[in-house]
Amino acid sequence: MTDTAQTWRGALGRAKALEFQEYALAIVVVLLFIAGAILKPDTFPTWDNIRNMLTQSSVVGVLAIGMTFVIATAGIDLSVGSMVAAAGVFGGIMVGTDGTSSLVFILAAILFATFLGTCNATAIAYGRVVPFIATLAMFSIARGLALLLNDKLPVSLLDLNGGSFGDPRPFSLLWFGVGRIFGIPVSVFVFLAIAILGWVVLNRTRYGRYVIAVGGNREAARIAGVPVRRIIFSVYVLSGFLAGISTVLLCARLGSASPVSGNLYELDAIGAVVIGGTSLAGGRASIVGTFLGVLTFALIFSLMTQLNMSTEIQQVTKGLIVLGAVLLQRPEARY
């Protein structure tokens, strides 16, 4: 059996094969951009719109980076969208109706989201609950908490601007939403920083290698001395932590913490990760792929809205593009 495979796939056997998926998706991104430039030449290929698309990708993008780690261990986290909502409302309550401390909001939101992620991690790594079920439960629980904590009401955060509304002070909450550094929105910086850090950790540290080993062959990893349980625990905590950061970015732009936020963000995150080439079965992960996947979704959304396409057509088109992106990948990668 393996004779045949070995001989005729010799040429393609190099472990660099993963990069092909990344190239394929990059092509999709470029094609979408060109399509947009042709269809809406005055408004699509502008710096302003590029900034806009990057900003819009940053919220789901941060979630998707965390999701990459989780999926690399052959796990899944269905609760990130709900965690975003819950963390936002929690942060808002901590600040209080008259509060102006951005730091309190940011810390509270991140800590609460991390806490929720830790609940997931405990159930999965130590309670031996299947990730799908554990995070599905949290999906529900976190959403419920988001609605409960402030009696279904959103919390206004417009005061967290460091004193001036239209021009928020650096490092105040609203600054993360509208502030810019060298003309680039702050949330994009945050997203890029996390993506780069994510890449470094996943590909150039022992920890990252262990994460992929756990997904690639859990039993083999254990026998080789990888602390499997600890690794699994850590990725869900990480997912929660990044959900907290995502919350900060979202609430900064919204100017409020809404209990109905984050609706189905986990599907977008998972979708971006999967079309980026990370395998749902674990063992193969690509941060670059995830990044491109997030961009792909942002491009699709921007283009279709600008073209004022009706929702029905938008949904069909988005589905077809995703299918196309997956088909461009290597056959073995498609499960």
Add this chain to the structure above:
Amino acid sequence: MTKVLEVRNLVKEFPGVKALQGVDLDVLEAEVHCLLGPNGAGKSTLIKCVSGAIEPTSGEILFMGEPLPQGDPAGSLKRGVATIYQELDLVPDLSVAESIFLAHEPRRWPLLDLDTMYRESEALLTRLGHESIPVRAKVGKLRPAAQQIVSIARALSGNVRLLIMDEPSAILDEGEISTLFDVVRRLTAEGVGVVYISHRLDEIRRIGDRVTVLADGRTAATGIPATTPTDRLVELMVGRKVEQLYPDRPVGTDRVLLEVRDARRLPAVRGVSLQVRAGEVVGLGGLVGSGRTELLRLIYGLDPLDEGEIVLEGKPLRPGNPRAAIRRGLGLAPEDRKSQALVLDWSETKNVTIADLGRFSRILLDIRKERETARKELRALKTVPDDPDRVVRLLSGGNQQKVVLARWLLRQCRVLLLDEPTRGVDVATKAEIYRIISELAASGLGVLVVSSELEELAHICTRVLVMREGEIVAEVDGKDATERALLRHAVAPTDAPDLVEEVV
């Protein structure tokens, strides 16, 4: 004598590679024709062409004198060509009868005719001498040997005239192999022709009538008698003279590295004590189910100990903790490389370094150093190819095993636990692995080897311990060890005494 199968000048090309370059083969009725050859020689490609799984580029395949439909597995099956693969293609949740008749179930249209199905399954199993296998039982619950019989029954259910078996003995122990041979003889008595692929030269001598040797996609020799001497067969396969299969027997020192004191974990291990000294290769022989693999798992910490102690270099080892074991210098090459030792999608480098990443990183991994170090280790073991980026899935069994060994050599362990190190490995690589084990022992490691091939243990070990039903029942000095002697200990005195006579 009628030729059941005739293959003339078969050529199969894949993009970039010529897998078969003109292969000739013929198989007679009622014959067991063995197919021998190193990995990559084209054995799998050849069978796939015959069974119809793939289409040959050119050449002829005649079955019972008629050309065989090419690229049509269902057609071939109908004509009477059945194949049993190494990874038995059975569905664990189906019952025995359902598996036997899968895709050609007897019907009382539109419903399945279960009565006939059960009846005929029982008949088939009886023909094979295994009426004891319950036809309603789920296949997944049977032992591998029984599953294999079910596969054979399935082949029989289609009126087979040519049965191709790909390394059937890989998953069996000695006792089961003898039973398998009985079955094969029954089949040939009915006139069925059998193509039997195996790496084990002793088996070929036992069961084969004639042999065809493939090497590099060509027929090195065809139709030679199975009694051809081993050296000649190996020479044909490898293309050159292989001096000897087995290296010098290692002689141990007095320094005890590993000591197991009354280790117990019911039901598999019932109180085992042993010692492994530096420079020794200690073999653990026995039949399937004797507890050898379980013992290794206990020593390494994959399973918790009910009672007993493991002592490494004089200090007790924390049980049930593989990471502690690794830190103290133990290494384990598990029984099933693919599912327990390797991350198949990874490169050779990553598989080698996974147990010792600390060596290459303070905060960040030094990728270059990692690659170079891995390459060095792989080269030292003559891994082919020693390309650090080659995906491990594509390597042959023997080379995959070398990757696993390289992992522990990198880690510089003190005691190496090897579980079936040469399973699924071709002859030439086996010799290399034996040499590696011998050199490791010579350099001061202690090695504990579990193997089902008693012949192998008899040749490479300083001492051989024989396990039966969870206990060590005999210790035989390497010099005195023979396959027969070891088997005698492995089998309980009341069990099939003819089994022992059977072994030549």
Add this chain to the structure above:
Amino acid sequence: MSRKRLAISVAAALVLALGATACMGDDDDDAAATTTDTAAETTATGGGSGETVKIIASVPPTDHGWLGAISKDAQAAAEKHDDVEFELLQAADADSQAQQIQQAISQKPDVLVVLPQDGAALTPVAQQAERAGIRVVNVDRLFTAPDAATATILGDNYQIGVLAANYIADELKCQGNVVEIQGLAGISVTEDRTKGFTDTIRQKCPDGGLKIVASQPGDFNPDKGLTVMENILQAQSDIDAVYTHDDDMAQGVVQAIRNAGRDDEMFLTGVGGSQDAMQQIKEGGLYRATFLYNPNMAASAVNMARLIGLGEGFAELVPPEVPRQVVVPAAVVTQDNVDEYEQYAFD
């Protein structure tokens, strides 16, 4: 992992989920203070014959302030009557709402008050209830068959579209670019609001000077409102007015406009009458108007259900009966009259 552990975890999760839902049902009553009896005021005639009317209300998940207010108002209205036994059920989605209603049917209430997540999807189960002798009062989102409910009370979404169109056309004098941010695509509420708007614009400004340059769904959700508006702002360099289908969603739209620094360029209208909206209308500026039909139509629905259960009707009608359809009129709230309507605002 062992099946036992899985079962326990799933059960725990379900219990927690159920617990959370149950808790949401028992709302605190601080909101009840602002609710007053409006349009469908009824006088009970010869009520207390000692019988209790069993009413079960089914509402969709509260992913929106307006729906939250609906639940509270329904509860408050029921509590005002001694002869009403009331239970509020909240569903997670259209499918589970159908199942919940089926279970409710087996409890044999006198009347079911239903605000369906999706009118068409829940029509069959409503018909089932009616056939089983249980009267159904349909609130807000319409069923698609006449025999699915005994009485219907709804806001006039079409009229809201009309009012908004009139307001915007008057303000812009039939000249300019308008953006529409719709609600959840595919439900009657959204479709009516859009239709009322587009029909009126066409009638009122036949020369085409007032153009609808973009129309995208915001799903009644502020995040979606935010991102959709951000994209539209990119595509359109000159916008004069934004017509949104919902105040909560509009918060996101407003933020997008503010973030882009284009609040002086246009004005915005919403629907629903949330406190935030009223506040912003009062302050003036970007948010100019909202159109509301009050969530306390739920209270009216409960009152109507009670009357139906008691076999009575509106005293004003001759003979007294409960009308088949009650349409609650919408009002335009602008800076001029916001003080009047603040009391009806939901949060």
